[in-house]
Amino acid sequence: MTATATPSPPRAGRREWTGLAVLVLPALLASMDLSILFMALPRITAELHPSATQQLWISDVYGFLLAGLLIPMGALGDRVGRRRLLLVGGALFGAASAVAAYVPTAEALIAARALLGAGGAVLAPSTLALIRTMFRDERQRGAAVGVWTAAFTGGIALGPILGGVLLEYFWWGSVFLINVPVMVLLLVLGPLLLPESADPRASRRFDLLSAALSMAAVLPVVYGVKELAAHGAAVLPVAAIAAGLALGAVFVRRQFTLPDPLIDVGLFRRGAFSASVGVSALLTFSLVGFGLQSAQYLQLVQGISPLPAALWQLPTAAGTVVGIALATQAVRRVPPGTIVGTGLLVAAGGFALLSLVRVDSSLLLVLGSYTVLTLGVGMAMALANAMVIGSAPPERAGAAAAVSETGAELGGALGIAVLGSVATAAYRSGVAGDIPPGLPPEAADAAGETLGGAVAVAEGLPGAAGDTLLEGARQAFTAGLDSLAVTGAAVLAVAAVAAFVALRGVTPVDDPDGPR
Known part of the structure; x- marks a missing residue:
């Protein structure tokens, strides 16, 4: 008696691939909004005068709200329809972007960024979940997830670049306003190209x-x-x-x-799922945490204006794309765990090189090291996302995608908070001795809190006093950057060892019989 062959899943056609292009838009913007403020932060500091703590909240409250809401929103999409929730989130994200562009105070900007995070949480889980339902063939799904990952991780790298271009010609609010036409395009094309999908077994409750x-x-x-x-x-x-x-x-x-639980916690019993979520979180933690500091280093330490600083960072975005392409091809023959662990080691090496940066370092060292970091991130992130989605049943795609993106967004927010705080603590300690005596308390506080504040104060001081403060502030900021890089290298090196161990049983895509 011969066994009946299992029929191959249907392959995606032109409509699905065109729909993928639509799904890439919100994924790109949701991740860009983690980093697009990096270039704008010096101008926001000069106009809205936030404290160092408010600066961090402006940068990371978006990620915190996104992380807090992703799991319930992913489960809600499984119940009411993923396309429906995607469109609702797109409308909210666009409206919040318009508000953020015109706020008059630091407190109002923090509130607007929180609203943006809520909008991002509504739309984000549906993007990856719809890919799971649109692409049934495993190889096609792997390629589609690779494109999505390139948009998500590339958005983190492209955020400062686009921000620099906009700031060359417009005011800082333009980094938010750019979201509005893209969300309008999503609202128009989404109903035409994307299928509706939900978990047919899920309760509406x-x-x-x-x-x-x-x-x-x-x-x-x-x-x-x-x-x-x-x-x-x-x-x-x-x-x-x-x-x-x-x-x-x-x-x-x-x-x-x-x-009918909000999330299937049994998914975490699958080693590939749990390890991949952790890898995604740590990679975003490192990439976003360093991105905030690198944008300020280029502008305030190297003295480069926003547009040239943005163009200098183009190779870092290319590093992510190359890493994803390498991983997508290699996984057909090489175990995914080996590729993910290698990617983490490459990223750790990029951080180690960045720890060598000084005030007068060549831009080739800075951006070459950063490109090594993004190359490793691309290698590891593409496969981590593919393993998360591939290991979950299709009816739970929204919840699984939400868990994955929660880990990534939480990692990004914590990267800004933790690594940003490490750099800020080193800056405060290093600059304290260079603040001239006799400054008004407000000016002394501003110079001691942030590099942008020190630059503004130094411009108003006569001759040698201003030069001394500026040089000391730049030295202190660079020392903080080095501390951050050492921390990032250590975290990713430990994560690489854990990935080699936890993912050793996951087999290449071309091996149909191995364990997954």
Whole structure:
């Protein structure tokens, strides 16, 4: 008796590939908004006068809200329809972008960025989940996820570049306003090219308590980590982390008791799924955390205006694309765990090279090292995303995509908070001795908080006093950059070892019989 061959899944056609181009737009913008402010931050500092803490909140509140809402929004998309939620999120994201472009104060900008994060959380999970349902063939899905990953990780690298181009000709609010026409295009083309999909077995009842618990678990933890990194040990941030972890345990326990849980926590029993989510988070942590500092280094230490600084960073975006292409081709013969671990080691090497940067370093050293970092990120990230989506059943694609993107966005937000705080602490310590005595308290505080503040204060000081402050501030900022790079190299080196071990049983795509 011969076994019946399993029929091949249907292959995607022109409509699906055209629809993928539409899905790339929101993925690109959602990740760009993690980093597009990097180039604009010096001008925002000069106009809105945020403190160092407000600067970090302006940069990372977007990622925090995104991370806190992604899981409930992914589960909601599985129930009400992923395309429907994508379009609702696109409308909210576009409206929030228009508001952010014209805010008058630092506090208002923080609030607008939070609203942007909420809009991004509504639309983001549907992009990866729709790919899972549109591309049934594994090789086609791998290629599609590679394109999506190039858009997502490339958006992080392209954000500062686009920001620099816009700032050359327009005011800082243009870095938000650019989102509006793209969201309008999504709202027009989405209904024409994207299929509606949902979990047919999911209950229409949405567990609001689980949604609240997921947010209540994530937000206190990221707040506590941010405060510990910025100010050291204190009772309130430690209590916040403990409370968030306790609520996370309650959330997980509740998922086991529900007939239709918000997320299938059983997915984490799959080694490839858990390890891939962790890899994605750590890569985004490192890439976004360094990107904020590198944009300021080019403008405020090297003295390059936004447009040339943006153009200098083009090779870093190319590094991501090359890394993704290498990984996508190699995975047909090489175990994914080997490629992911190698990518992490390459990225760690890029960080190690960046730790050699000094105030007067050649731009070739700075950007060459950064390109090595993005090459490694592209190699590891493409396969991490493919393994997350491929290991989940199609009906849970939204929840799985949400978990993956939650890890990435949370990693990006924590990268800004933790690595940014490491660099800020080193800057404050290094610049303290170079602040001239007799400065007004406001000016002394501004110079001691941020490099942008020191540049503004130095411009108003006579001769040698201004030069001394500016040189000391640049030296202190670069020392902070070096501390950040050493931290990033250590984190990714440890992650590489863990990936080699955790993913050793995952087989190449061309091996149909190996374990997955």
